[in-house]
Amino acid sequence: MNFTETDEQVALRAAVADLGRKYGYAYFTRQARTGGRLTELWQEAGALGFIGVNLPAEYGGGGAGLYELSIVLEELAAAGCGLLMMVVSPAICGTILARFGTPEQKQRWLPKIASGSAIMAFGITEPDAGSNAHKLTTVATRDGDSWVLTGRKIYISGVDEAEAVLIVGRTADSKTGTLRPALFAVPTDAPGFSFQPLEMDVLMPEKQHLLFLDEVRLPADALVGEEGAALLQLFAGLNPERIMASAMAVGSARYALAKAVGYAKERTVWSVPIGAHQGLAHPLAQVKIELELARLMMQKAAVLYDAGDDMAAGEAANMAKYAAAEASIRVVDQAIQSLGGSSMTSEVGLAAMLANVRTTRIAPVSREMILNFVAQHSLGLPKSY
Numbered sequence: 001m002n003f004t005e006t007d008e009q010v011a012l013r014a015a016v017a018d019l020g021r022k023y024g025y026a027y028f029t030r031q032a033r034t035g036g037r038l039t040e041l042w043q044e045a046g047a048l049g050f051i052g053v054n055l056p057a058e059y060g061g062g063g064a065g066l067y068e069l070s071i072v073l074e075e076l077a078a079a080g081c082g083l084l085m086m087v088v089s090p091a092i093c094g095t096i097l098a099r100f101g102t103p104e105q106k107q108r109w110l111p112k113i114a115s116g117s118a119i120m121a122f123g124i125t126e127p128d129a130g131s132n133a134h135k136l137t138t139v140a141t142r143d144g145d146s147w148v149l150t151g152r153k154i155y156i157s158g159v160d161e162a163e164a165v166l167i168v169g170r171t172a173d174s175k176t177g178t179l180r181p182a183l184f185a186v187p188t189d190a191p192g193f194s195f196q197p198l199e200m201d202v203l204m205p206e207k208q209h210l211l212f213l214d215e216v217r218l219p220a221d222a223l224v225g226e227e228g229a230a231l232l233q234l235f236a237g238l239n240p241e242r243i244m245a246s247a248m249a250v251g252s253a254r255y256a257l258a259k260a261v262g263y264a265k266e267r268t269v270w271s272v273p274i275g276a277h278q279g280l281a282h283p284l285a286q287v288k289i290e291l292e293l294a295r296l297m298m299q300k301a302a303v304l305y306d307a308g309d310d311m312a313a314g315e316a317a318n319m320a321k322y323a324a325a326e327a328s329i330r331v332v333d334q335a336i337q338s339l340g341g342s343s344m345t346s347e348v349g350l351a352a353m354l355a356n357v358r359t360t361r362i363a364p365v366s367r368e369m370i371l372n373f374v375a376q377h378s379l380g381l382p383k384s385y
């Protein structure tokens, strides 16, 4: 076991932190408040090789692992400008395509995803299925050489910025009629595909959308991976999603904690800086410990994933996402307390950050579904639902 990062990892962290400082939280909030996007940052990160650091070198990626990708997102978020679509495009979609795509699919999508010149969104959540993926009703039927896909998706991030969406649907077994999960790469300009933004009260430049798939006709090779084997393939993508959601939460919490500590060292309303009062110092120390524990679990999950142990990575990724969500909520809340009234100003932006990290308790998988997973799989307790 080694808790020391390699020279390359340390250098990557420093290079990404430099880029993050150039943009920062002021850029992030300004773009979010004015309906702008993070395009310049995304493109610069892509050009520097950060977006596709985990993807195979033969397809334009950096040939490193999810650990390195989580370094990129953590450092950008720690600078206040985390890129939500990194959770989706290189981590979920890039991983699934790299592991299960045909050579043609890899050639078509991976270089663009790696360079950041194309974004691939990911759509699993449905209005009537929510956390229960067994109730998905987006169904693909085979028609000659084509697939015809019909269904609805909700809360799908970044569709307006994406060239395609990796849709989790189901296909009907021709013999039994049983519906089995299947993944489809659906271009956002495909006839029959439309979307509309949802009004959200979280301050993020990336918008969430309702998707309408009305008899979207797709070529046979839009099916990613094998029909029927999609659950395994899906989890190969969802573990990276959970690790990257953890990285985003951990990074945001680092940003908030640094802000709070800086303020607590400077602000003096009695005779000493407010950070000298244990009423403020101890809760800050407590959340620092909780944050480091969450970060450690995130790193463990990434190392297990990169080592190819999908089962152990799955358990660790769920635990990491739980811990990162809870720690980041507590950190940002304590940062708000530390900054007093100024925390509520738009300039400081911590109130908005609380809503963002609060989302991590719900998405991409809710706290309760993780507790269900741990109760059942880690503890062997009966399934309750």
Ligand SMILES: Cc1cc2nc3c(=O)[nH]c(=O)nc-3n(C[C@H](O)[C@H](O)[C@H](O)COP(=O)(O)OP(=O)(O)OC[C@H]3O[C@@H](n4cnc5c(N)ncnc54)[C@H](O)[C@@H]3O)c2cc1C
Pocket: 088, 122, 123, 124, 125, 129, 130, 131, 132, 154, 155, 156, 157, 158, 202, 208, 359, 362, 363, 364, 365, 366, 367, 368, 369, 372, 385
């Ligand atoms: C900002 C944002 C971005 C998102 N981006 C995407 C995206 O890009 N792609 C995508 O596919 N989805 C996306 N989502 C959707 C997200 O993954 C879902 O919101 C999440 O999975 C929860 O589903 P739901 O909202 O339908 O909640 P529901 O499933 O309706 O659950 C509601 C509540 O009930 C609880 N609950 C449900 N079942 C159980 C049970 N068996 N035991 C105990 N408690 C239970 C849940 O934990 C939750 O607290 C995004 C959501 C948000 C808020």
